[in-house]
Amino acid sequence: MNPKFGSYLGLAMRAGKLATGDELVLKAIRSGEARLVVMAEDASPNTRKKFRDKCKSYQTRLVEHGSRVELGAAIGKEERVLIAVLEPGFARQMVACLGVHVEVEHIE
Structure with a gap:
């Protein structure tokens, strides 16, 4: 997992x-x-x-990054498969530090 991405999740x-x-x-x-x-x-x-279908239909960005263990560790919890970021600023920073194309390109 990208260390910056994990820090932003935390x-x-x-x-x-x-x-x-x-x-x-x-x-x-x-x-x-x-x-x-x-x-x-x-x-x-x-x-x-x-979740790919749901994100596409609601025009929500989706990234696949890290394992369930890594995602859980980044937020100080047990294994996590899905995490929704509710703050636009955090979402922008996370996408920027990955430098990847995501499936839907909409953030306010």
């Missing part, structure tokens, strides 16, 4: 600007609160399809 967690877990991330996507969804690279095929 900062966002301490600031209370993350949602984790399938249901909370799905709720954040549907409500429009999610500015970026981070999915573990080792997520199950069903989870990958479900």
Whole structure:
């Protein structure tokens, strides 16, 4: 995992600007609160399809980065497969430090 990306995740967690877990991330996507969804690279095929489709239909950025263990460690929790970043500033910084193209290009 990119160290800067992990640091930004930790900062966002301490600031209370993350949602984790399938249901909370799905709720954040549907409500429009999610500015970026981070999915573990080792997520199950069903989870990958479900959240790729959901993010595409709601025009929410999605990146696959790190393993479930790395994502959990970055936010000081157990393994995490899905994390929604709720703050646009954190989302922009995370995408910028990865330097990758994401599936949907919308952040306010």
